[in-house]
Amino acid sequence: MADQIMLSLKVNGQSHSLQVHPFARLLDVLREDLRFTGTKEGCGEGECGVCSILLNGRLVNSCLVPAVQAQGGEIVTVEGLADGQRLSSLQDAFLTQNGAQCGFCTPGMLLAATDLLQRNPHPDEAAVREGLAGNLCRCTGYVKIVDAVQTAAREAR
Amino acid sequence: MRGYLPPVEVRVPATLGEALTLLAAEPGLWTPLAGGTDLMVVFNAGHLKATRFLDLSRLTELRGIAEDNNLLSFGSLSTYTDLRECRAVHQHFPNLVKSAQVTGALAIQNRGTLGGNIANASPAADTPPSLLAYGAELELVSVLGSRRVAYASFHQGYKQMDLAPDELVAKVLVPKPTGRGFHYFRKVGTRQAQAISKVCLAAYARLEKGCVAELRIGLGSVAPAPVRARAVEQLLLGQPLASLPIEAARLALGSDISPIDDIRATAHYRSVVTGNLLAQMLRELTQA
Amino acid sequence: MIGANSVRKEGRAKVLGTAIYTDDKFMPGALHGVTVRSSVPRGILREIVFGEGIAWDEFTIVTAADIPGTNRVASVVDDQPFLVGLGEEITHPEQPILLLAHSDRAEAERARAAVRLVVDELPAILDIQASLDLEQVIYSTDNLLKEIRIEKGDPAPIWAQAAHVVVGEYRTGAQEQMYLEPNAMLALVERGAETRVSVWGSLQCPYYVHGALKQLFGLPEGRVRVVAMEMGGAFGGKEDYPSVNAGHAALLSWKSGLPVRLIYDREEDLACTTKRHPSRTRLRTAFDAEGHLLALEADFVLDGGAYATLSPVVLSRGAVHVGGVYRCPNVRIHARAVATNTPPPGAFRGFGAPQSLFAIERHMDLCARRLGLDAVELRRRNFLHMGDTMATGQVIREDLDLPGLMDRALAEIHYADRRAAHAITNTESGPIKRGLGLAVFMHGCGFTGNGESHVASVAGVEGLSDGTVSVLAASTEMGQGKNTVFAQIVAEALGLPYELVDVACVDTDHVPNSGPTVASRSTMMVGRILEDAAIGFKQSLVQQGFLQEPYTAEAFQAAVKKAVAHLGRLRCYGQYHRPPNISWDDKTYRGDAYPTYSWGAYAAEVAVDLDTYEVRVEDFVAVQEVGRVVNPTLAAGQIEGGVAQGIGWGLWEEVTMKQGRMVNNQMTNYIIPTSADLPRIRVVFLENAHHAGPGGAKGIGELPMDGPAPALANALENALGPLRLDEVPMTPDRLLSRCEEVAHG
Numbered sequence A: 001m002a003d004q005i006m007l008s009l010k011v012n013g014q015s016h017s018l019q020v021h022p023f024a025r026l027l028d029v030l031r032e033d034l035r036f037t038g039t040k041e042g043c044g045e046g047e048c049g050v051c052s053i054l055l056n057g058r059l060v061n062s063c064l065v066p067a068v069q070a071q072g073g074e075i076v077t078v079e080g081l082a083d084g085q086r087l088s089s090l091q092d093a094f095l096t097q098n099g100a101q102c103g104f105c106t107p108g109m110l111l112a113a114t115d116l117l118q119r120n121p122h123p124d125e126a127a128v129r130e131g132l133a134g135n136l137c138r139c140t141g142y143v144k145i146v147d148a149v150q151t152a153a154r155e156a157r
Numbered sequence B: 001m002r003g004y005l006p007p008v009e010v011r012v013p014a015t016l017g018e019a020l021t022l023l024a025a026e027p028g029l030w031t032p033l034a035g036g037t038d039l040m041v042v043f044n045a046g047h048l049k050a051t052r053f054l055d056l057s058r059l060t061e062l063r064g065i066a067e068d069n070n071l072l073s074f075g076s077l078s079t080y081t082d083l084r085e086c087r088a089v090h091q092h093f094p095n096l097v098k099s100a101q102v103t104g105a106l107a108i109q110n111r112g113t114l115g116g117n118i119a120n121a122s123p124a125a126d127t128p129p130s131l132l133a134y135g136a137e138l139e140l141v142s143v144l145g146s147r148r149v150a151y152a153s154f155h156q157g158y159k160q161m162d163l164a165p166d167e168l169v170a171k172v173l174v175p176k177p178t179g180r181g182f183h184y185f186r187k188v189g190t191r192q193a194q195a196i197s198k199v200c201l202a203a204y205a206r207l208e209k210g211c212v213a214e215l216r217i218g219l220g221s222v223a224p225a226p227v228r229a230r231a232v233e234q235l236l237l238g239q240p241l242a243s244l245p246i247e248a249a250r251l252a253l254g255s256d257i258s259p260i261d262d263i264r265a266t267a268h269y270r271s272v273v274t275g276n277l278l279a280q281m282l283r284e285l286t287q288a
Numbered sequence C: 001m002i003g004a005n006s007v008r009k010e011g012r013a014k015v016l017g018t019a020i021y022t023d024d025k026f027m028p029g030a031l032h033g034v035t036v037r038s039s040v041p042r043g044i045l046r047e048i049v050f051g052e053g054i055a056w057d058e059f060t061i062v063t064a065a066d067i068p069g070t071n072r073v074a075s076v077v078d079d080q081p082f083l084v085g086l087g088e089e090i091t092h093p094e095q096p097i098l099l100l101a102h103s104d105r106a107e108a109e110r111a112r113a114a115v116r117l118v119v120d121e122l123p124a125i126l127d128i129q130a131s132l133d134l135e136q137v138i139y140s141t142d143n144l145l146k147e148i149r150i151e152k153g154d155p156a157p158i159w160a161q162a163a164h165v166v167v168g169e170y171r172t173g174a175q176e177q178m179y180l181e182p183n184a185m186l187a188l189v190e191r192g193a194e195t196r197v198s199v200w201g202s203l204q205c206p207y208y209v210h211g212a213l214k215q216l217f218g219l220p221e222g223r224v225r226v227v228a229m230e231m232g233g234a235f236g237g238k239e240d241y242p243s244v245n246a247g248h249a250a251l252l253s254w255k256s257g258l259p260v261r262l263i264y265d266r267e268e269d270l271a272c273t274t275k276r277h278p279s280r281t282r283l284r285t286a287f288d289a290e291g292h293l294l295a296l297e298a299d300f301v302l303d304g305g306a307y308a309t310l311s312p313v314v315l316s317r318g319a320v321h322v323g324g325v326y327r328c329p330n331v332r333i334h335a336r337a338v339a340t341n342t343p344p345p346g347a348f349r350g351f352g353a354p355q356s357l358f359a360i361e362r363h364m365d366l367c368a369r370r371l372g373l374d375a376v377e378l379r380r381r382n383f384l385h386m387g388d389t390m391a392t393g394q395v396i397r398e399d400l401d402l403p404g405l406m407d408r409a410l411a412e413i414h415y416a417d418r419r420a421a422h423a424i425t426n427t428e429s430g431p432i433k434r435g436l437g438l439a440v441f442m443h444g445c446g447f448t449g450n451g452e453s454h455v456a457s458v459a460g461v462e463g464l465s466d467g468t469v470s471v472l473a474a475s476t477e478m479g480q481g482k483n484t485v486f487a488q489i490v491a492e493a494l495g496l497p498y499e500l501v502d503v504a505c506v507d508t509d510h511v512p513n514s515g516p517t518v519a520s521r522s523t524m525m526v527g528r529i530l531e532d533a534a535i536g537f538k539q540s541l542v543q544q545g546f547l548q549e550p551y552t553a554e555a556f557q558a559a560v561k562k563a564v565a566h567l568g569r570l571r572c573y574g575q576y577h578r579p580p581n582i583s584w585d586d587k588t589y590r591g592d593a594y595p596t597y598s599w600g601a602y603a604a605e606v607a608v609d610l611d612t613y614e615v616r617v618e619d620f621v622a623v624q625e626v627g628r629v630v631n632p633t634l635a636a637g638q639i640e641g642g643v644a645q646g647i648g649w650g651l652w653e654e655v656t657m658k659q660g661r662m663v664n665n666q667m668t669n670y671i672i673p674t675s676a677d678l679p680r681i682r683v684v685f686l687e688n689a690h691h692a693g694p695g696g697a698k699g700i701g702e703l704p705m706d707g708p709a710p711a712l713a714n715a716l717e718n719a720l721g722p723l724r725l726d727e728v729p730m731t732p733d734r735l736l737s738r739c740e741e742v743a744h745g
């Protein structure tokens, strides 16, 4: 058995400490050890973005983050976006605009969009397309996703 | 591949000195880990041979972008996002900003580092052409001290570098261009984002009295490592902008590059497109 | 209700991250399964060697010899084994040989790598031509998985006398569905006096898997249970393959007595699961002096891989569509699916039609050039109209307006103005050349021929104790919006608000067989059955005195409550009935190939950079007639997504094969479009109520896959001048070599 490390991190505001393999993917720590299964795996190679989360305020692919580098980190996953049962404006826009079809890209997409709107509250279409370019979607052709992000941005105005 | 987790040992040194001491004690046994965007892909696929890792990510000595009168000094842990967010980089090195913008997508740019891009030594990496074009130098450190090498002589073949097993890339030093400059960067990837380069060309020229006074061209994905187009540069140095020998330059390029067929493009495509980008760059230079 | 933009039923769970996909389901004590595969394309399996350094006694190991029932995957033809046994023939390089399971995933991976197979290799057939040439006989006596002929009139005398004869050959490559969720399956087999097999998975067709498991284990109806979990996309890729991995997971669970997880990672999914069939189409067409189509001869060949799987039905759809939307009195279609030693392809959105429609729609532009006519005009002269007959003899009974459809697409994209403008700018010296292209096409709704009659789908409606209504159907939600649309249809039929209708979990213990979720058939076919079931449900409430018409929603809810309390269970089913005016003969391929068709006219604007041969799609207009649109927002989403996949297939998506294996089996090397690669896809629906589906709805799921590739190829030719654009994807490398052909004469 490999050396384990004691990992402490905060997920959606809650602290957790657990023993893990130092190179366990943060994705697996979240999904398997802490059972935040909202974050998905689509490739394990940093390409698809369905594992996107915020780590210390920055969008990252959790499949490429070894546990050891998440030590002390503050993490936001899709489960942390709503306020109880109240959807965030982005979640609401994805719901009403049909931004989620199969929904598998949706958690990562929502995190990428959250990150985008934090940096650029009123992105034009090109900025949305660039901001989400690391999050692949095979269902929507991206039109309704772009619409959802811009709707949420408008409503926040 | 899903989580095949062989036993590994990871050290997280708190200081650069600690890291270098460890490297010196067992040179070659420790693999530096920066943003992990190259290493973790290989590790997840179960193809990584290394089992002992040195996590550099907490070393503040390797962070930050510093500016003085003559140059910008990038800590090797500078991320693409750091580059994109730094005003001085925009001001002096537009090609580097473009390199950063076209690397992967945001989540990769937030984690991937300049040092990692260099030390991973992929021929398809996207900052090396810009660094070559700007005549960058590297500061390499070990317990014995530090040394500076010209980046243009750092890559010595496929995945071969002028980097000893007990050394780290500490800084990337890029001299600020002076005088009237011309900057050109273009990556041709497999798609518009999240793409590996099929060809990448960056160039910097200093113009004086209507002539090419200084010229460096960096190329990616057309040789076993990032390369300078030395023959082309030679041919063009001193030439008047009004009558640059574009076709001769295209011919000279043949001796600078040695592209291969791979899964992303044929050698033929790479050489045609490199020639076209060179011609495009020179047409723009003519008009500069 | 029908026509409203009702919000997706499962949408809330999806945006909250609480929707449970297969790999999200927790199963205490589950083992991790892995599959050991052949790596050679063809040979005889001699020995399985279990390598050193692995505690093999900790593993559950399943080989072909363990299989309790029949070692054949139930499909159109039962020719594919679940596992290849010793002394048996390996027929493709990803063929499953044995299964391993262990409680530690890492150990399972390590063990997989430690197994060595001893194989006597045999020469393999790796492409269509080698198979047709019978370089080796690898399947039956002629390498043919299926052969179809469609005949109408007699082209033979036409060729010599026609004013113009145009021949062309077209090729399309394999395409990966690239659903974002790789294939995933969980299994639990309870052994005892009454063995019971249950699987939970990412699967499109619960009753296909159900049938496959019954046959694999030799079990009767009631002892197999299949549950469809939330699905992260499918596009056909989870139509037939889940019968294989469900069998594998269940075998491991059966042998170990423990629950088993069999979750593919992306590399394995790409390497071994089904893709779109590669194709080669040869066309010969004859025209009179005015440009009227007189004869069409088509030789349509699909690479069907090592087993028949769905190739016979994919072939039949491709063959029926090869004539496109044109009137032609004399037709000969010869269609063959040939065997090769490659992993079997399968269903992918469009199901053979995108391949043959690429050929005919590209060919029409070629013909226009040869005839000296505008491509728009040539199409206009030959379009099908009401009363015309198609190649199978099917008479168009609907009020079809293809010129109207095409003109709308041309108007939306400003065809004439932009073409004129590009004609000028393209002569300038810069590297960017622009062009516009068009494709007009149809897609047959539902199964081909007698498919619906064979399946005889059943679906139903159930009253629940809280007075709400639940939809019972085995049709699965893969993002297309089936939950929402079914609820809308039933709510409409019952005159209830949408909120009072929900959709039952797709569990074969609970819902009847409404047929597979394929062929754009759910809304039109199952929706129609549900409409009947809902009306029957209401009538039985009325007849039994629980409800009086007219009623309010509250009264209805109260009546359902009362009836459920009284009767215990309240369900009403409907079943498919073949419409009276439809007939099909499977032997002669004559008759109504489909109950109806959806129709599309797509226009693309491209910009080609002649420095890099990169293509940018700058505008894309998708105009279609799909009958009544049940939910415009969802429908537009289907079209946009399908167009994006079509653009991907046309420009970037290439499966690179070496020795029968996909070698670019990573997301970084198989290029699907990102948000930065696509324009805003513009969607227009022209409604024209047809009577097959609920409220006149037709199928829409697959249609958008058919048009983009030929529209793009035609646009590229418009931008660059005459060019051999006869193959997709039109990658920069391919475009460069085609441009060089022209330059070098």
Ligand SMILES: Cc1cc2nc3c(=O)[nH]c(=O)nc-3n(C[C@H](O)[C@H](O)[C@H](O)COP(=O)(O)OP(=O)(O)OC[C@H]3O[C@@H](n4cnc5c(N)ncnc54)[C@H](O)[C@@H]3O)c2cc1C
Residues within 6 Å of the ligand: A045, A046, A047, B031, B032, B033, B034, B035, B036, B037, B038, B039, B040, B041, B056, B076, B077, B102, B103, B104, B105, B108, B111, B112, B113, B114, B115, B116, B117, B118, B119, B120, B124, B125, B126, B127, B167, B168, B169, B170, B194, B195, B196, B197
């Ligand atoms: C989805 C995706 C897209 C990508 N797109 C691009 C792209 O468009 N263009 C591009 O160029 N790259 C791309 N990459 C590759 C990668 O992101 C970059 O090369 C990145 O800069 C690597 O930095 P890192 O810090 O993550 O390196 P790591 O993975 O941490 O390390 C890479 C290598 O460098 C060594 N190393 C790291 N730091 C040092 C140091 N200071 N001294 C000595 N050795 C060191 C490590 O030992 C290792 O061998 C992509 C990767 C992914 C996963």
Ligand code: FES
Residues within 6 Å of the ligand: A040, A041, A042, A043, A044, A045, A046, A047, A048, A049, A050, A051, A052, A061, A062, A063, A064
């Ligand atoms: S799973 Fe992490 S990027 Fe695809």
Ligand code: FES
Residues within 6 Å of the ligand: A099, A100, A101, A102, A103, A104, A105, A106, A136, A137, A138, A139, A140, C180, C232, C233, C479
């Ligand atoms: S909604 Fe299915 S992948 Fe985006």
